[in-house]
Amino acid sequence: MAESPPLLDPVQLGAYFALIEVVDLLRHAIEQQLREAGDLSYVQFQLLARLNGAPEGSHRMTDLADGVVYSRSGLTYQAGLLEKAGLVTRAPSPEDERSVTVTITDAGRERVQRVLPGHAEVVSRMLFQPLSGKDVETLAGLLQPVREHMRSTPPRSAARRRRR
Amino acid sequence: MAESPPLLDPVQLGAYFALIEVVDLLRHAIEQQLREAGDLSYVQFQLLARLNGAPEGSHRMTDLADGVVYSRSGLTYQAGLLEKAGLVTRAPSPEDERSVTVTITDAGRERVQRVLPGHAEVVSRMLFQPLSGKDVETLAGLLQPVREHMRSTPPRSAARRRRR
DNA sequence: ACCAGGTGCTTCGAACTCGAAGCACAAGGA
């Protein structure tokens, strides 16, 4: 039987490894900055930022979990921490008694504002410093379709919950 | 006082968010595949792959930790698991009594070979499907300098260990 | 009106992660 050709050529491998490594290093740097500047984990920051940008400053738990790449149970845990810290409130939704509406508080908005400059600074310095404006546009243009592709493609052997 | 301009423009924000999200989604998919195909976590796979590619099939702990973005203690833990699973052996280095040399076993190599095709398939399908060959080259070309930049730039307020 | 299946969230247990502290060896100057 013939040797099946490698599914990834060297260029692809390089892109793949670089992608993973770049994001790992970036995340570490960001996490450290957020911890020092505002005692937030990256997930917590993402949640607050998302709420801060929402029309009413609130979202359902599920929408939050879908937005961030995160498990439901993990979200419950983090939402609990944020609530305990007074950065967020949780209340059952009026329309659907099952769902919980998470709303950012003033303290939460302040916290986001507090860490935001440092956050932007880290991203700018670590990620964008070696890239020209043109490069960034190109990068964004390449990643956007990939993002959409991944979002639209179900996890193959998917079954968020056992389907009948 | 004047409003300080945002440190990140919309295009940069888009690139940044897409980058993070793409890698998060990719990692999840990969992790699931590795777990199903070979009962490996992503870190374990990375470690085995690195050892598999090494000249002697071995590395010192520190070199492994530096290669992967990972804490020392975490590496000790994972190396322990891999050893327990018989995929790797650990032995004190002959030259330096302090350091530990990790070596991949035949079973370890087999395991890598077993999961590799599926791994490549997932990466290919999720990441590269929406990209042309030219796109991939461009992406690799953009990320390479960023990777080097991050690697060479120390964590700013760095001090891996308390410096005097 | 019932009730079977679906959905939203939480709880639970097990596993993983990290940094700080600790141990042992190494290296280099007094």
Next chain:
DNA sequence: TCCTTGTGCTTCGAGTTCGAAGCACCTGGT
């Protein structure tokens, strides 16, 4: 030689993560 400092790894404790299971509510068909 000693002894101070540095390095390689492990241990420890606390915090975080996930999936499976569980509970409550909602929906649509009969």
